[in-house]
Amino acid sequence: HNATIGGVKPDGSDACNRITELLLDALMACPTPHHTLTLRIADSTPSHIINKALKAIRQGCSMPAFVSDKSYINFFTRHGVSIEDARDFVMTGCLDGNIPGRTRTIACGMFIVPMVLDIFMNDGIDSKTGLKVLPGMGDPEQYKTYEDFEKAFKDVLAEAIKLGAEKSNIENIVNRERFPCPVRSAFFRDGTTIGLDFHRRLFDFENSVVMNPVGMINLVNSLAAIKKVVFEDKTFSLAELKEALDANWEGYEEIRDKCVNVPKYGNDIDYVDKIASELYRYWAEVTETIDASYGGKCVPTGISVTSHQPGGALCNATPDGRFHKEILADGTVSPAQGRDVNGPTATLKSAMKIDQDAFQAMLHNMKFHPSAMNSEEDLTKLTNLIKVYFNNGGKHIQFNVVDAETLRKAQADPKKYRELVVRVAGFSAYFVQLSEAMQDEVINRTEHIAM
Structure with missing residues (x-):
């Protein structure tokens, strides 16, 4: 409560x-x-x-x-x-905004976004199941610029968001068919007059399905590392980075050090903060194109609860320097643990560059x-x-x-x-x-x- x-x-x-x-x-x-x-x-x-x-x-x-x-x-x-x-x-719940008796959030998909990058770089194959679930990166040599790589990845991310929304839509359909809520329904606007379960009503603003990115800041820092060390400095190739990730950095400490030393979100550095702003903009844009099962469109939100812990356990090593199974960044606009080193004002200035108004919630610890x-x-x-x-x-x-x-x-x-x-x-x-x-x-x- x-x-x-x-x-x-x-x-x-x-x-x-x-x-x-x-x-x-x-x-x-x-x-x-x-x-x-x-x-x-x-x-x-x-x-x-x-x-x-x-x-x-x-x-x-x-x-x-x-x-x-x-x-x-x-x-x-x-x-x-x-x-x-x-x-x-x-x-x-935690901090999702709702209007009493007028809106309802029912299905909230906790979406572990760094896994999409891992699957993309693994030719679309989920290493946990061996199943090909998304389009893959293909030949890493085809990407001549970071922008080429980013566009290909974002196209795959959009497909993954749609899959996540489909799962949440199914949850809502099951809720409507199997789990009526008569008491809760009575407290919605005109609930007793209309006489319908709130799962079977439409509201002026439909936010029954919200899509929630977990570990987005790890993804932001990872893309910044790829941009800097692979495409700009050309310190090593995408193929070499993938080898290092597959080895959980063991034997590739020099590559990891280069990735760790790339500017991180939370320090008021535009180089990486612009990536954060763009990824969150893209998440909201894609989410709001997807039909929700109760009507309207899916809605972007940003909470983590404790999902960054099991989410991290599912994730292989990531290009931000994180190890396999290491916990993901908490919150949604909080910096990754220990990565903000320029003080609280700089941390908040990084977060201000993100259009947070587009989201039903945004968590900052x-x-x-x-x-x-x-x-x-x-x-x-x-x-x-x-x-x-x-x-x-x-x-x-x-x-x-x-x-x-x-x-x-x-x-x-x-x-x-x-x-x-x-x-x-x-x-x-x-x-x-x-x-x-x-x-x-x-x-x-x-x-x-x-x-």
Whole structure:
């Protein structure tokens, strides 16, 4: 469950009130992982409300998450929703925006995008099954420029997105035929008057099928590596890179070092950020051409939950320097763990270059060392950082305020740290109850020591 507070009312006036503050007070008085609390930020949101929310995070509550009224409302109005209804959005699940009684997200395909690059470079064959599932790269010598390679890959990515959407459409058809929801249906707009199960109704904006890319930042960094070391520097060939990937980099350490040293997303470097912007634009464009089983088109979204862990376990080595089975990047606009080295402002500037308004959700995790939020001045700086991010296209951001040393101690002595709560994706959890792989992923996120 996700309780949404703040933002604006349908008439555009500020929605913050005494209950907003009481819920934040309750969160600090009784911190637990559930229920999730999300604060909508509008231009009218009082700074003292944001400040109180940040105090809860500094205390270790790991919430609320922060979402941008501007970006979510823009998403809905782009799809023909009235401004009054769009202003009434709430969070469902983790951070997918929906309008109570007016929209419904049912099937969310967790799509492991780096696997498409692996299959493409393996002549269309899935190495796990041995089946040819997509068109392949063919002769690597045919690609004379990066643009040639990118176009061929994107054509295959589009085919893969359509396959993923087909799977989600089948899920929806089965839900409609086998799993009616009479209670939920009654709470939709005119539900008791119309008398139809909500699976059998059409709404003004259909978002029953959303397509979600997982590990997109790994793909971004991988394509940047291919562009730089194969096509521009010509340090080695595509065929040699494929050999290195097939060997999980063993014996090809020099090639891996070259790939790792290529600029990475999250550092305000246009070279790689432009690839991120283009891939997300392309994902949204292709997704919105696909018919959804309940009517309308499929909708792009961007959440990961914990799918980047099993997704990574399925992926072979990738050209960004990642090893076979290593966890994928968390979130959807978060940098890959430890790859953002130019500070939090640079990280947010990279994310601002992506058209996040096109997506129903976009997940951005950020971790601060406790010393970075000691003073009121620190909280003011972070308040301003959030406002600038949201005024320049950011959709969502959430914070962990904990140092890696504490997390490692909790791994070693879980009984002593049973109440330690961390933000994982669009939800919080007791750290010691996470799998070791997910614990390591949270630990390995970049730890900013200053605003």
